[in-house]
Amino acid sequence: xxxxxxxxxxxxxxxxxxxxxxxxxxxxxxxxxxxxxxxxxxxxxxxxxxxxxxxxxxxxxxxxxxxxxxxxxxxxxxxxxxxxxxxxxxxxxxxxxxxxxxxxxxxxxxxxxxxxxxxxxxxxxxxxxxxxxxxxxxxxxxxxxxxxxxxxxxxxxxxxxxxxxxxxxxxxxxxxxxxxxxxxxxxxxxxxxxxxxxxxxxxxxxxxxxxxxxxxxxxxxxxxxxxx
Amino acid sequence: xxxxxxxxxxxxxxxxxxxxxxxxxxxxxxxxxxxxxxxxxxxxxxxxxxxxxxxxxxxxxxxxxxxxxxxxxxxxxxxxxxxxxxxxxxxxxxxxxxxxxxxxxxxxxxxxxxxxxxxxxxxxxxxxxxxxxxxxxxxxxxxxxxxxxxxxxxxxxxxxxxxxxxxxxxxxxxxxxxxxxxxxxxxxxxxxxxxxxxxxxxxxxxxxxxxxxxxxxxxxxxxxxxxxxxxxxxxxxxxxxxxxxxxxxxxxxxxxxxxxxxxxxxxxxxxxxxxxxxxxxxxxxxxxxxxxxxxxxxxxxxxxxxxxxxxxxxxxxxxxxxxxxxxxxxxxxxxxxxxxxxxxxxxxxxxxxxxxxxxxxxxxxxxxxxxxxxxxxxxxxxxxxxxxxxxxxxxxxxxxxxxxxxxxxxxxxxxxxxxxxxxxxxxxxxxxxxxxxxxxxxxxxxxxxxxxxxxxxxxxxxxxxxxxxxxxxxxxxxxxxxxxxxxxxxxxxxxxxxx
Numbered sequence: 001x002x003x004x005x006x007x008x009x010x011x012x013x014x015x016x017x018x019x020x021x022x023x024x025x026x027x028x029x030x031x032x033x034x035x036x037x038x039x040x041x042x043x044x045x046x047x048x049x050x051x052x053x054x055x056x057x058x059x060x061x062x063x064x065x066x067x068x069x070x071x072x073x074x075x076x077x078x079x080x081x082x083x084x085x086x087x088x089x090x091x092x093x094x095x096x097x098x099x100x101x102x103x104x105x106x107x108x109x110x111x112x113x114x115x116x117x118x119x120x121x122x123x124x125x126x127x128x129x130x131x132x133x134x135x136x137x138x139x140x141x142x143x144x145x146x147x148x149x150x151x152x153x154x155x156x157x158x159x160x161x162x163x164x165x166x167x168x169x170x171x172x173x174x175x176x177x178x179x180x181x182x183x184x185x186x187x188x189x190x191x192x193x194x195x196x197x198x199x200x201x202x203x204x205x206x207x208x209x210x211x212x213x214x215x216x217x218x219x220x221x222x223x224x225x226x227x228x
Numbered sequence: 229x230x231x232x233x234x235x236x237x238x239x240x241x242x243x244x245x246x247x248x249x250x251x252x253x254x255x256x257x258x259x260x261x262x263x264x265x266x267x268x269x270x271x272x273x274x275x276x277x278x279x280x281x282x283x284x285x286x287x288x289x290x291x292x293x294x295x296x297x298x299x300x301x302x303x304x305x306x307x308x309x310x311x312x313x314x315x316x317x318x319x320x321x322x323x324x325x326x327x328x329x330x331x332x333x334x335x336x337x338x339x340x341x342x343x344x345x346x347x348x349x350x351x352x353x354x355x356x357x358x359x360x361x362x363x364x365x366x367x368x369x370x371x372x373x374x375x376x377x378x379x380x381x382x383x384x385x386x387x388x389x390x391x392x393x394x395x396x397x398x399x400x401x402x403x404x405x406x407x408x409x410x411x412x413x414x415x416x417x418x419x420x421x422x423x424x425x426x427x428x429x430x431x432x433x434x435x436x437x438x439x440x441x442x443x444x445x446x447x448x449x450x451x452x453x454x455x456x457x458x459x460x461x462x463x464x465x466x467x468x469x470x471x472x473x474x475x476x477x478x479x480x481x482x483x484x485x486x487x488x489x490x491x492x493x494x495x496x497x498x499x500x501x502x503x504x505x506x507x508x509x510x511x512x513x514x515x516x517x518x519x520x521x522x523x524x525x526x527x528x529x530x531x532x533x534x535x536x537x538x539x540x541x542x543x544x545x546x547x548x549x550x551x552x553x554x555x556x557x558x559x560x561x562x563x564x565x566x567x568x569x570x571x572x573x574x575x576x577x578x579x580x581x582x583x584x585x586x587x588x589x590x591x592x593x594x595x596x597x598x599x600x601x602x603x604x605x606x607x608x609x610x611x612x613x614x615x616x617x618x619x620x621x622x623x624x625x626x627x628x629x630x631x632x633x634x635x636x637x638x639x640x641x642x643x644x645x646x647x648x649x650x651x652x653x654x655x656x657x658x659x660x661x662x663x664x665x666x667x668x669x670x671x672x673x674x675x676x677x678x679x680x681x682x683x684x685x686x687x688x689x690x691x692x693x694x695x696x697x698x699x700x701x702x703x704x705x706x707x708x709x710x711x712x713x714x715x716x717x718x719x720x721x722x723x724x725x726x727x
Binding site: 013015016018019020022023026057083087104105106107108109111191192193194196197199200203209210211212213217218219220221 | 513539542573578633717
């Protein structure tokens with residue numbers, strides 16, 4: 001990864017922008033700043049970014065709008081910055097195509113971890129893996145087989161579909177409604193308790209301590225995330 | 229007036245008959261008797277048609293007499309030679325009577341129809357006036373005026389929230405009558421209560437799902453003599469009033485809802501503005517001190533530790549801010565709970581995940597009972613409760629002290645208890661624990677303003693649940709939240725959904 005990569009930071013607060021810029025530059029990113037949504041979209045259009053960081057509360061434009069606009073012509077990862085109170089906005093932003101979010105206030109460590117996660121995911125997405133390994137679980141996607149400690153684990157069709165959805169989007173938050181739609185189809189989108197029960201089944205079958213999961217994580221009020 | 233009129237009609241009838249007799253006499257030579265009879269018959273018919281029953285009978289009798297006297301031989305005598313004239317007399321009498329009867333009936337019917345039309349028209353006017361009424365006073369006024377035109381004194385009495393009539397407080401009997409009219413949804417006749425024989429009614433004003441009050445009517449003395457208050461009309465009036473009151477009620481309701489929504493929006497926009505404005509500098513503070521700490525990690529130990537401290541303080545401040553804002557939301561407005569049916573394990577796992585940095589020195593164990601049901605709660609808020617409780621547990625127990633989380637069902641409630649191995653709660657301040665700005669130990673070195681538990685209580689109570697604190701036998705603190713079980717939605721096993 002010696003190639004210099006571009007990131008655009010769309011954030012109206014100069015202090016936040018400045019420390020985000022500094023942290024990313026230390027990691028070898030080439031940072032372009034934008035203090036409002038309009039400027040941000042222009043930058044995004046001409047800088048060929050590899051990552052977009054968007055604050056949801058911009059003065060001139062809704063962050064969700066920027067993501068939608070951006071997603072019309074780019075599949076580059078998008079990271080949201082948001083305040084804690086905006087669960088529904090987060091979901092809308094994720095459904096609009098954002099990859100992950102950071103809750104304000106956040107430290108440098110969290111920022112860099114998220115940035116690494118979303119960009120790594122992009123690398124993986126280009127050459128879809130045949131095998132996913134996490135903890136002591138191994139999933140062979142072409143074979144449709146799941147083993148834990150070398151022992152075959154039986155998953156029901158829905159459990160398997162749900163698991164595949166999660167592991168093919170590592171570190172990405174998948175909103176409840178999206179998971180419901182992808183796994184059950186559009187007609188079941190309102191009975192979200194099914195999702196919770198199946199997630200619980202998956203954890204019981206695959207996690208060492210289902211009550212303190214390490215891989216199949218819940219983002220309360222938003223959705224679920226898989227971490228390898 | 230009417231008497232004179234009647235007399236006049238009789239006189240008119242006599243006059244006409246006399247005239248006909250006078251006119252027919254000279255014609256006697258040229259016309260056959262049968263044709264003269266026809267003239268008389270025509271007059272009897274016309275009289276009966278125009279003048280009513282009494283004059284008709286009289287005309288028939290008089291016509292027979294006149295015809296007999298002046299034309300039937302022997303003339304100028306009531307004697308009859310030819311007996312067949314009796315048939316003529318009989319026919320004439322019958323025509324007169326039958327025509328009179330039919331005419332009277334027709335007239336009465338017309339009058340009835342006219343009266344009905346007048347009533348309907350009046351009701352229509354009432355409906356129009358009520359449709360324009362925008363206040364209760366206006367309804368009162370319109371109805372009163374209308375009923376007065378029917379000759380009734382009326383009064384509208386409204387029920388209050390307890391289902392009583394405050395305006396009938398001092399008339400016990402009337403109060404009971406009004407209540408029973410409302411209960412039975414039917415008009416009560418209270419005529420026997422009046423001492424001058426006038427009629428009286430209690431009419432309920434009531435829609436299917438709401439009682440508004442009653443209309444009490446008393447016939448006054450000056451009532452038109454052909455008029456009688458009829459119950460069906462009163463009920464039509466009561467229906468109109470009910471519809472109007474219902475309309476006013478819903479207009480009120482809509483306005484109130486709109487007002488509430490507006491103030492709710494205002495409150496929440498103030499809170500989110502506050503949240504944004506306070507959190508932005510904190511975000512800067514955390515980020516900048518963090519980058520300062522990273523920059524100086526190896527070079528300047530002192531600066532590094534200062535920067536780390538600033539960052540941690542800023543984070544603490546952010547937690548306090550979150551608690552404050554949440555408390556404001558919970559106290560100021562009715563927080564809309566986003567309740568969904570979910571599992572405790574999700575929210576427990578997420579809370580532990582969220583607090584990982586604070587829990588590094590405390591081993592956490594989770595014990596979930598088998599077959600915990602789905603519980604209906606707002607996950608974001610309950611996560612906040614668990615985070616606050618876990619944070620407290622970590623803060624108030626010695627390093628390496630274990631924290632035990634247990635989820636279980638207790639008859640009517642589903643519970644989560646969090647137990648630490650610290651000092652527990654002292655007996656005297658246990659009641660104050662959940663109050664705002666109260667801390668177990670006022671001089672504690674540990675930071676905090678004593679809001680965490682107050683918020684937990686507010687959130688749990690918003691879920692109709694309870695929160696309790698006690699000290700366990702081995703000295704640690706145990707905080708338990710209990711949420712009502714409810715009826716979880718059904719869960720069909722997979723193969724059924726697949727189909």
